[in-house]
Amino acid sequence: MRLKFSPRLISAVIVALIVAFVVQSNWGSASVSGRTIATFLVVGIALGGVYAISAAGLVVTYATTGIFNFAQAAIGCFLAFCYWQLTVQWGLPTLVAIAITLLIIAPAIGIALDRVIMRRLRDAALVVQLMVTVGLMLTFMGITLTIWPPKAPRSVPHFFEGTKGVQIGDVIATWHRIITVAIALLVAVALRFLLYRTRLGISMRAVVDSRSLAGLTGAKSSVISGASWSLGCMTAGLAGILIAPETGLVVENLALVIVVAAAAAAIAQLKSLPMVFVGGLIIGLTEAFTSVFLNFGTDWNYAPQAIPCVILFVALLFLPQARLETGKVRLTKRTERLTKPWEAAVGGGVMIVLVGAWANGWIPWFSGTTFGERSAVWLGRGVGFMIVGLIMLSLVPLIGWAGQVSFANFAIAGVGAVLFSHFGGQNGSPIGILFVMLVCAPLGLLIALPALRLKGLYLALATLAFAEFTDKVIVRHPKMIDPSATGVLFKPLDIFGIHISSDAADRKAFVIFLVIAFALLFFMLELLRRSRWARRWIAMSDSPAASATIGINLTTTKMAVFMLSGAMAGFAGCMLGLSQGALRVDSFPMFIGLPLVLLLAVQGVRYPVAAFMGLIGLASFPALSEVMGNPSWLTQVSLIGPGLAAVAMAYRPEGAVFYTGRDLAGMLPWRADAREEKALLDQRTRDQDIGRDDINDLGLTRAFTREKVAQLDRRLSISDAVDEHPMVTSTGVAK
Amino acid sequence: MTALLSTNEVVVRFGVLQAVSQASIEVHAGRVTGLIGPNGAGKTTCFNVITGLQEPTSGKVLLEGVDITGKSPSKRARLGIARTFQKLEVFGSLSARENIMVAAEQRRAWDKSGFDPKKVTDEILEKVGIADVSEFMVGTLPTGTARLVELARALATNPRLLLLDEASSGLTEEETEEMAALLRRLVADDGLGILLVEHDMSFVMGICEFIYVLDFGRVIASGTPAEVQANPTVQAAYLGTESVEEAS
Ligand SMILES: Nc1ncnc2c1ncn2[C@@H]1O[C@H](COP(=O)(O)OP(=O)(O)OP(=O)(O)O)[C@@H](O)[C@H]1O
Ligand SMILES: [Mg+2]
Numbered sequence: 001m002r003l004k005f006s007p008r009l010i011s012a013v014i015v016a017l018i019v020a021f022v023v024q025s026n027w028g029s030a031s032v033s034g035r036t037i038a039t040f041l042v043v044g045i046a047l048g049g050v051y052a053i054s055a056a057g058l059v060v061t062y063a064t065t066g067i068f069n070f071a072q073a074a075i076g077c078f079l080a081f082c083y084w085q086l087t088v089q090w091g092l093p094t095l096v097a098i099a100i101t102l103l104i105i106a107p108a109i110g111i112a113l114d115r116v117i118m119r120r121l122r123d124a125a126l127v128v129q130l131m132v133t134v135g136l137m138l139t140f141m142g143i144t145l146t147i148w149p150p151k152a153p154r155s156v157p158h159f160f161e162g163t164k165g166v167q168i169g170d171v172i173a174t175w176h177r178i179i180t181v182a183i184a185l186l187v188a189v190a191l192r193f194l195l196y197r198t199r200l201g202i203s204m205r206a207v208v209d210s211r212s213l214a215g216l217t218g219a220k221s222s223v224i225s226g227a228s229w230s231l232g233c234m235t236a237g238l239a240g241i242l243i244a245p246e247t248g249l250v251v252e253n254l255a256l257v258i259v260v261a262a263a264a265a266a267i268a269q270l271k272s273l274p275m276v277f278v279g280g281l282i283i284g285l286t287e288a289f290t291s292v293f294l295n296f297g298t299d300w301n302y303a304p305q306a307i308p309c310v311i312l313f314v315a316l317l318f319l320p321q322a323r324l325e326t327g328k329v330r331l332t333k334r335t336e337r338l339t340k341p342w343e344a345a346v347g348g349g350v351m352i353v354l355v356g357a358w359a360n361g362w363i364p365w366f367s368g369t370t371f372g373e374r375s376a377v378w379l380g381r382g383v384g385f386m387i388v389g390l391i392m393l394s395l396v397p398l399i400g401w402a403g404q405v406s407f408a409n410f411a412i413a414g415v416g417a418v419l420f421s422h423f424g425g426q427n428g429s430p431i432g433i434l435f436v437m438l439v440c441a442p443l444g445l446l447i448a449l450p451a452l453r454l455k456g457l458y459l460a461l462a463t464l465a466f467a468e469f470t471d472k473v474i475v476r477h478p479k480m481i482d483p484s485a486t487g488v489l490f491k492p493l494d495i496f497g498i499h500i501s502s503d504a505a506d507r508k509a510f511v512i513f514l515v516i517a518f519a520l521l522f523f524m525l526e527l528l529r530r531s532r533w534a535r536r537w538i539a540m541s542d543s544p545a546a547s548a549t550i551g552i553n554l555t556t557t558k559m560a561v562f563m564l565s566g567a568m569a570g571f572a573g574c575m576l577g578l579s580q581g582a583l584r585v586d587s588f589p590m591f592i593g594l595p596l597v598l599l600l601a602v603q604g605v606r607y608p609v610a611a612f613m614g615l616i617g618l619a620s621f622p623a624l625s626e627v628m629g630n631p632s633w634l635t636q637v638s639l640i641g642p643g644l645a646a647v648a649m650a651y652r653p654e655g656a657v658f659y660t661g662r663d664l665a666g667m668l669p670w671r672a673d674a675r676e677e678k679a680l681l682d683q684r685t686r687d688q689d690i691g692r693d694d695i696n697d698l699g700l701t702r703a704f705t706r707e708k709v710a711q712l713d714r715r716l717s718i719s720d721a722v723d724e725h726p727m728v729t730s731t732g733v734a735k
Numbered sequence: 736m737t738a739l740l741s742t743n744e745v746v747v748r749f750g751v752l753q754a755v756s757q758a759s760i761e762v763h764a765g766r767v768t769g770l771i772g773p774n775g776a777g778k779t780t781c782f783n784v785i786t787g788l789q790e791p792t793s794g795k796v797l798l799e800g801v802d803i804t805g806k807s808p809s810k811r812a813r814l815g816i817a818r819t820f821q822k823l824e825v826f827g828s829l830s831a832r833e834n835i836m837v838a839a840e841q842r843r844a845w846d847k848s849g850f851d852p853k854k855v856t857d858e859i860l861e862k863v864g865i866a867d868v869s870e871f872m873v874g875t876l877p878t879g880t881a882r883l884v885e886l887a888r889a890l891a892t893n894p895r896l897l898l899l900d901e902a903s904s905g906l907t908e909e910e911t912e913e914m915a916a917l918l919r920r921l922v923a924d925d926g927l928g929i930l931l932v933e934h935d936m937s938f939v940m941g942i943c944e945f946i947y948v949l950d951f952g953r954v955i956a957s958g959t960p961a962e963v964q965a966n967p968t969v970q971a972a973y974l975g976t977e978s979v980e981e982a983s
Contacts, residue, residue, distance in 0.1 A: 324788050324808065327822040337870070532840045532852075539826040539837045546824035546885075549786050550838040550892050551812030551845070606828075680875075 011317050028295030038171040040285070040292040046177035048284025049184030050243045052277040054257055055264035056191060057235030062270050064204040064228040067121055068457050070133040070258060070594075074140035075233055076240030077254035079106055081148050083241050084156050084249055094159070098241065106237045110230030119225060120650045126456045127405045128653045131601040134594045135646025137255065142639025144251050154249040156241070180242050187235065188277055194231075195273075204228055252591075259468055262461050263312035269319060270457070283311055299479075302472040309465035309472075316450040316462055324545040344526035348519035351612055355515035358382070359508050379507035381622065383579045386514035387413075387572055389615030392600040393521055393608060394568030399597065400605035401534050402561040403541025405456055407593040408447050408463035409569040411470040414588030416440050416573020417580070418480050421489045425577055428491030437570040444566020445559055452558055467590040481583045488581040502581035514575060518612070521568065525608040537561050595642060602645045604655020613657055737800040739764045739928040740785065740816075740896050745794035747780050747952070754780045756952040757794070762896060764928040767918060769943035769960075771933065773972060777952040778932045779821050782898050785930075786818050787811045798896070813845040817894035819885040821901045821932070827874030831884045834873055835859055838891035846893060855891060863887040864913060878905035883914075890921075897921070897929045903938050911935065915942050940964065948972065 030036050054073060062068050069075075079101050086097035113136070121129050148154070158176035166173045195201035203224050239261075240254055247253040260283055267279030287307050296303045339347075357363050359382060361374040374382075391409050398404050416436045424432010447466040451459035475481050492501035500510045528534050540547045540557050548554060577583060599618060603610035625634050652659055665674035738761035747755040755777040762768045770778050783789035785796055787808035795804045798814055806814070826834050839852035839859075860866040865883050868876060873884050882905055889897060902918075903911045915938060921927045933939045939946065940960040948956040948963055950972040956963055963969055 326783070326788065326820055326824055329822070329824050329827060532836070535829060535833050535837045536841070538829055539834075542826040542828055543824040545788055545808075546820065546826070546888075547837075548808035549788070549812055549816075549818055550888060551809045551841045552837075553807075553809050 008318060015314055015317070023294065026294045026296050026300070028293055030293050032293070035171060036292055040288045042171055042173045042177060043292070044285035044288030045281065046173075046180045046284070047246070047287055048277075048281035049181045050239050050246075050280075051257070051260045051264050051283055052184050052280025053187050053235055053242065054239035054261040055268070055276045055280055056187060056273060057232045057239070058261050058265045059268055059270055059273060059276050060191060060195075060204075060235070061228055061232035062265070065118060065122075065225055067118060067129050067133065068262075068270070068460075069136075069232060070130065071136035071140055072232065072236045073240070073258035073261060074137040074144075074255045075106075075109060076236035076238075076243075076257065077251055078140045078144045078240075079109075079233070079237030080156065080240035080244040080249065080254060081144050083237075084154060084244070085148075088154070088156070101241065102234050102237050106233040107230035110228075110233040111226045113233075114226045114229040117647055117650045118229060119222075124650075124653050126403065126460075127399055127601055127605055128649055130405055130457075130460055131598050132646045132649050135598050135642040135649065137258070138595060138598070139640055139643025139646065141251050141255050142636075142642070146636050146639055148249075150251065156244040156249055158245045176245060183238065183242065184277070184280075187238070188273065191231075191273055200224070200227060256468075259312070259464065260308040262464070263308045263315060266312055266315045266319070266458065266461060279315070283308055286311065299477055300473065302476045306469045306472040309468045312461060312465040313450060313469075316454060316458055319454055319458065321453045322455045324548055326543075326545045329543050338530055339526050341527060341530075344523050347526075347609060348523045351519045351522065352512075352515050355382070355386070356512050359511040359515075374508070376504035376507055379504075379511055380502070380579075382511045382619070383502075383507060383514060383575075385615045385619045386511060386518060387575050387579060388596065388599075388618060389518055389611050390514070390521070390572035390575065391569055391596060392611035392614050393518065393525065394565045394572060395597060395600055396525060396605065396608050396611060397528065397534065397537065397561055398565035399600070400607070400610075401529070401541065402537035402558065403456065404448070404558060404561065405460040405597070406444075406448070406463040406562075406565070407460060407590075407597055408444070408466045408470075409565065409572075410593040410596055411467035411588060411590065412440050412443055412447075412566055412569040413573035413576050414470055414475060415443060416570040417577030417583060417587075418475055419570075420574040420577045421481075421583055425490040425574065428493050430493060430495070433571060433574045436574050437567040440570025440573065441563040441567040444562040444569065448558065448562045452555055464590070464593075467593045471588055471590045475583075475588055476585050481585050483585055485582070489583060490578050490581060493578060500578070502579050510579065517571070517575075522608050522612070529608075533560065598642055598645055602649055602656060604657035607655070607657045610655055610657045738762060738797075739799060740930070741797045742781070742785065743795040743797060745781070745784050745796065746792045747777070747784060747789060748792045753952050755784065755791070758949065758952065758954050760930075760947045760954065760957075762928045762930045763945075764895065765922055765926045766944045767922055767929045767931055767942050769931050769933065769939045769946035770949060771936075771939055771946060771963075772949035776949040778949055779900055780952075781949070782818060782900055782930075782932065785898060786816055812841075812892055812894075815893075815895035816898070817889035817892045817896070818898035819882065819889055819900055819902065821904075823878065823881050823885065825873045825881050825884055825888075828872060830870050831865055831873055831876070831880075831887075832856060832860065832869040834884050835887050835891045838888045842892050859887045859890050863890070863917065879907060879910055882906065883910075886914075886917075895928060897927050898932075899929065900932045901934060902931060903933060903935050911938060918942060 054076060058069060058072050061072070082105055083097050083101045086092045086100055087094060092100070117132060117136075121132060124132075158174060159179050160175035163175055164172065166175075166178060193201075195205055200223075204227060239257065243257060244254065263283055264276055264279030267282065268275035287304065290304045290307060294304075354363070359374060359379060391413050394409050395406070398406055398409075416439075419436045419439060420432055423435050424430075447463055448459060451462040478484075488502065490501065492499040492503065492506055494500075495513060498509050498513075499506045500513050502510075536547075536552060536557055537560075539550075540552060540554055544554060547557075580587060599614045600610055603613045603617070621638060625631070628634065648656075662674055662678055665671045666678055668674070740762040742758060742760050744757040744759055745755055746753070746757055758777070758781060760768070760770065760781075770781065772778055780789060784791045784794075787803075787806060787810075791804065795802055797803065798811075798816065803811060803814065826837065829837070835856045836852060839855045842855075843850075843852065857866075860869050863883050863886055865880060865887060868880055873881055876884065882902070886899070886902070899918075903914055906914060918929060918931075919942065922929055931939065931943060943960060946957065946960055946963045947954050948966070948969050955972060956966045956969045958966070
């Protein structure tokens with residue numbers, strides 16, 4: 001083969017150089033001896049095995065249902081706690097506990113998920129699919145925290161704890177690790193057998209592109225998708241049980257395995273099972289290598305935790321470009337008309353009046369408020385809610401219009417806050433805000449860059465990785481946030497003589513300043529929606545292939561929207577910094593980015609007003625809680641809330657704003673058109689549900705001919721070889 | 736005269752399947768050329784190669800004699816190639832007018848004649864006959880109308896070469912006739928070259944001046960409608976498929 005100077009080769013060289021540099025400059029004190037190498041290998045392979053199991057579950061569910069399950073690791077976490085309950089608490093024998101967990105509880109969860117939620121998502125937009133599983137992830141974390149509150153540390157015993165293990169050279173490989181590796185291999189073989197040798201497995205692979213393949217599969221989709229989800233949950237549980245003894249039974253740690261699993265799955269291009277195991281090993285070995293040989297010093301203390309993110313990012317650089325797929329357009333069942341500029345102006349005005357009145361204490365909020373007075377605590381919360389609203393607003397053009405699902409905007413805001421503390425914020429300069437926005441715009445772009453040429457899901461993963469990287473590496477460096485600094489980092493912002501800061505006395509002005517900024521941005525977005533920019537973004541999101549064939553350059557079009565969104569997030573970040581006064585290194589956890597997007601998505605990603613509704617919803621929760629005297633069950637509801645949102649989204653994919661708006665309009669006597677429209681769309685929904693069950697009739701009973709299996713093998717996504725041209729879609733084969 | 740478009744022994748392979756095998760076709764300005772063939776013959780794949788959505792395994796695509804094989808879809812649009820899709824690729828959450836506006840505005844990137852996209856949009860809405868539904872979101876329109884929106888959108892880029900994939904499917908008989916009249920006007924008045932994939936044989940035979948027949952990715956026959964209809968190979972190819980009643 002001829003060596004070409006392809007971009008890939010160049011990136012490979014660059015990545016290798018960077019790795020070499022990092023390794024060289026952080027080399028620890030460990031000597032390279034047989035002993036350390038053996039330790040590194042034993043630990044790395046065992047870790048890699050667990051990661052691979054979890055990632056294999058992800059890939060199987062993705063390849064067979066088309067849904068990337070962000071809840072995978074959280075479900076694994078829940079199951080690991082179940083296992084702990086059964087063995088440690090109730091004293092059941094290990095094998096019995098494993099059987100109950102993996103063969104009863106896990107499939108039950110899988111089938112329930114499939115029945116209640118997942119089946120409705122088959123044709124949903126990417127953002128809906130993602131946000132539903134993100135909601136589930138938060139819910140499983142919440143449920144686990146509720147049932148098993150993190151009071152006392154819990155630990156899951158290793159298998160054969162107390163036995164010695166096997167001596168390899170100078171190192172002892174514990175039985176637990178040996179078993180882990182054996183199980184990983186077993187899972188690989190079993191999945192392979194299931195998917196390629198059993199009729200159920202072949203049907204599972206066939207159903208992915210159900211519309212064009214229904215004819216040749218003879219597939220009963222309900223059985224199959226149930227099986228896929230059960231399988232996903234079982235592998236999740238297995239990975240959870242195996243990894244819990246190593247990480248400790250801590251919800252956050254276990255749920256974070258999703259980042260690792262996603263990285264391994266990305267290396268496998270979300271389809272190749274053998275590559276999943278390679279990916280798992282790469283990550284496991286890198287982590288083990290780092291812990292054995294490297295020492296990052298105090299400045300980069302948390303860097304090792306970001307390894308999976310970095311690997312995910314690098315993997316994205318090397319994935320082959322996605323084809324512009326055709327035949328995937330979803331025709332929405334939605335009608336809407338553009339908001340007129342005066343309507344948007346009125347809307348913005350209403351927001352200012354509402355929030356302004358609230359800040360002045362003219363709106364009753366909770367028991368004990370005196371009229372005309374709002375407590376400083378509540379004003380502080382109000383500032384926080386407005387900032388969350390601003391970040392959500394920055395997501396509307398990006399996710400809602402351009403269809404680019406990003407979880408990074410909270411992290412960008414975090415970087416913005418840190419930047420502002422260095423440039424302008426420390427002396428209260430508004431110019432600093434502009435500067436931060438100018439930096440955050442290309443930052444938004446930088447995150448998206450590796451994923452621009454890939455399909456949307458990878459972008460979501462890349463942004464998640466960036467958020468985690470920001471949390472663990474960027475803001476933890478003492479040059480960014482100095483942990484020893486005390487006191488307020490920001491001088492009050494002076495706007496026409498009015499001071500805005502985190503100071504109790506300035507908070508009312510802060511809230512009002514924020515709502516005015518929010519309303520202006522809202523108005524700007526509504527105008528933008530009527531411009532050619534928004535049209536182009538929406539066109540690109542609706543049909544990339546058609547956009548390209550009318551001459552739209554998809555890359556530059558995407559870049560523009562990322563910069564806009566990044567700049568808006570940067571503004572929110574300045575406000576975030578200002579409102580916190582002193583920045584702490586743990587202020588920007590990656591997980592916050594997820595519920596933020598969920599909150600917006602539940603309201604409706606396409607509508608700027610949804611950001612406002614989202615922040616009102618958020619604000620009413622603590623208010624409600626105070627009215628009811630802070631009952632403890634409400635905290636639990638708030639933990640389960642995301643799950644309810646997830647279910648709601650599966651049934652109401654366009655978001656609450658859309659349905660409420662339509663229903664409210666339908667109540668007005670003169671809006672007969674709204675009523676007609678609703679009837680029409682309900683009818684269509686019914687029609688679609690009927691269509692959905694068509695393929696059930698084919699039944700699982702028909703045998704596959706060898707020819708059909710071969711045809712499926714060619715067309716389907718789980719394949720041995722990682723080929724250059726994914727053949728998941730068909731171009732108009734269905735007739 | 737060089738052809739407006741010619742493909743030169745294009746081959747597309749999907750794994751072991753040869754979707755297009757050494758297909759060479761020519762499209763001339765000012766006339767409608769037909770591309771027919773049974774299901775899975777490779778017609779849509781040919782379109783994808785011509786518009787740059789599918790990279791050919793080998794072979795070349797020439798526009799007025801210039802090799803454009805390596806160019807991106809958006810560059811080809813600038814050079815004057817536009818298409819519609821067999822399976823609708825409309826911008827479902829934009830109104831019909833916006834669908835066309837997007838294309839007209841995009842055209843300003845390369846067409847510096849200083850035209851007004853709004854005016855162009857209105858003209859095209861009128862021309863294609865969808866002015867009355869222009870404010871509806873395309874996702875809510877019936878398939879036939881949405882197809883017309885796609886056609887209008889393609890026209891808004893002011894193409895020299897127009898590729899229509901199953902232009903008449905989903906249209907009523909009346910709409911099909913209007914479509915035929917429109918296509919005739921486009922070739923006669925504006926001098927467009929049109930390449931038409933179509934299953935409705937009477938439509939094809941009535942409107943095309945020249946027809947290529949594709950089967951298993953190969954051009955098995957070409958000629959005037961009368962010649963093609965009389966060709967025994969073509970009849971055999973069609974007899975082997977479900978399209979036999981349509982081909983009557
Ligand atoms: N992305 C793809 N991956 C694998 N095979 C494909 C792909 N696209 C098309 N094919 C196959 O290539 C062959 C030609 O398909 P194509 O869609 O071009 O046929 P067509 O002539 O347009 O058929 P129809 O009349 O049904 O539209 C078919 O066998 C199809 O299954
Ligand atoms: Mg076709």
